[in-house]
Amino acid sequence: MTGNNILVINGGSSSLKFALINDQEANPRISGLAERLGSVEAGLSWKDSQGKHSKAISKASHQQALAELLPLVQNAAPEGLQGVGHRVVHGGEAFTGSCLIDNSVIDAIRATIPLAPLHNPANLMGIEAALAVFPDLPQVAVFDTAFHQSLPDYAYRYAIPTSLYEQHGVRRYGFHGTSHRYVSAEAARLMNADYQQSSWLTAHLGNGCSTCAIVNGQSRDTSMGLTPLEGVVMGTRSGDVDPNLHSHLANVMGWTLAEVTRVLNNESGLKGLSGLSNDMRTLEEAASEGHAGAQLAMEVFCYRLAKSLASMACALPQLDGLIFTGGIGENSPLIRSKTVAHLRLLGLQLDDAANLRCIRGVAGEIQASGSPRVLVVPTNEELQIALDTLNLIQPHGAAHA
Numbered sequence: 250m251t252g253n254n255i256l257v258i259n260g261g262s263s264s265l266k267f268a269l270i271n272d273q274e275a276n277p278r279i280s281g282l283a284e285r286l287g288s289v290e291a292g293l294s295w296k297d298s299q300g301k302h303s304k305a306i307s308k309a310s311h312q313q314a315l316a317e318l319l320p321l322v323q324n325a326a327p328e329g330l331q332g333v334g335h336r337v338v339h340g341g342e343a344f345t346g347s348c349l350i351d352n353s354v355i356d357a358i359r360a361t362i363p364l365a366p367l368h369n370p371a372n373l374m375g376i377e378a379a380l381a382v383f384p385d386l387p388q389v390a391v392f393d394t395a396f397h398q399s400l401p402d403y404a405y406r407y408a409i410p411t412s413l414y415e416q417h418g419v420r421r422y423g424f425h426g427t428s429h430r431y432v433s434a435e436a437a438r439l440m441n442a443d444y445q446q447s448s449w450l451t452a453h454l455g456n457g458c459s460t461c462a463i464v465n466g467q468s469r470d471t472s473m474g475l476t477p478l479e480g481v482v483m484g485t486r487s488g489d490v491d492p493n494l495h496s497h498l499a500n501v502m503g504w505t506l507a508e509v510t511r512v513l514n515n516e517s518g519l520k521g522l523s524g525l526s527n528d529m530r531t532l533e534e535a536a537s538e539g540h541a542g543a544q545l546a547m548e549v550f551c552y553r554l555a556k557s558l559a560s561m562a563c564a565l566p567q568l569d570g571l572i573f574t575g576g577i578g579e580n581s582p583l584i585r586s587k588t589v590a591h592l593r594l595l596g597l598q599l600d601d602a603a604n605l606r607c608i609r610g611v612a613g614e615i616q617a618s619g620s621p622r623v624l625v626v627p628t629n630e631e632l633q634i635a636l637d638t639l640n641l642i643q644p645h646g647a648a649h650a
């Protein structure tokens with residue numbers, strides 16, 4: 250049995266991440282990144298069974314990068330490819346799930362550009378490049394927002410004039426849906442629980458961070474909103490701030506809207522608080538050596554995260570488990586323990602030894618006896634995109650080893 254091969258593509262404005270997934274194998278056959286596309290420094294780097302490789306592809310476009318990739322993919326998948334799955338950041342209200350790409354889907358993704366002016370055009374570049382290089386393969390779009398389309402209106406509406414929602418789509422959409430969906434389903438599988446009869450809190454903690462409440466396989470609330478800036482503290486993003494901050498900074502600093510937006514997205518979060526780095530590993534090291542900024546950044550990160558999780562609990566009928574995932578969630582026993590320490594009212598408590606064991610891809614339960622379940626579940630968005638793609642190409646055909 251050779252399984253099915255799916256090429257997963259995540260297009261950025263000047264980059265293209267890719268992974269070749271076989272649904273019967275634990276690891277991608279090949280994965281990598283084409284970056285600085287369009288510039289003389291454009292390069293392709295990838296990892297396969299032989300190790301790591303790189304190649305200069307000066308001035309290559311997205312399509313030329315994919316053409317460079319084609320022989321590598323063909324070599325890694327001599328049986329052929331069954332389809333291509335694309336990550337698309339924003340599906341607006343048009344997409345409640347993943348779907349096969351046709352012209353009307355491309356038009357709908359384009360129509361959503363005002364809600365994701367940086368991401369959707371980049372994702373479209375990846376889709377258009379793949380349609381040109383793989384014209385005969387079915388292609389599927391998997392949206393970060395789609396999983397959260399099941400939020401009730403009282404969770405997704407902002408308390409602002411209704412016309413702003415009705416005429417301009419101003420509402421909470423949520424992101425990281427592919428990850429929240431994957432880890433909650435995986436947690437149910439690991440616990441032998443029925444996913445359709447279960448309730449979870451998830452904390453996806455990477456460079457971007459968000460929380461989610463999932464009931465019976467559906468997202469019921471999530472911390473990100475109209476854009477991925479809302480919610481918890483992130484690597485360089487502030488998360489929630491006073492909505493009057495823009496006008497305050499404009500008044501006292503003379504900053505433009507663009508400058509405030511740049512500072513909140515790129516200079517804030519862990520980086521802004523610590524004055525040192527957006528990278529949690531660096532902060533943990535500096536904090537252990539007494540760096541006050543790093544210590545404060547970690548404290549704010551964990552307290553705000555716990556507050557967000559406690560508020561997400563409002564959406565649950567019961568708690569079957571709190572799940573940590575993403576680079577920080579999967580690898581930092583310290584952040585997990587500091588966060589859970591703020592959640593005593595939910596009865597949560599960790600087992601220190603189990604907490605320390607779950608790092609570098611090790612999944613497992615880390616709660617102390619008597620506490621509701623706390624789990625570490627490594628996310629795998631590429632695999633979820635590949636499985637969605639297979640399900641749409643050959644209904645009821647997708648299986649994972």
Ligand code: ADP
Binds near residue numbers: 530575
């Ligand atoms: P992205 O959102 O870009 O996919 P990741 O999920 O890879 O990001 O998460 C990156 C974050 O995970 C960084 O802040 C990094 O420092 C953190 N991280 C990775 N390994 C560790 C570790 N061992 N301890 C603490 N933080 C870690």
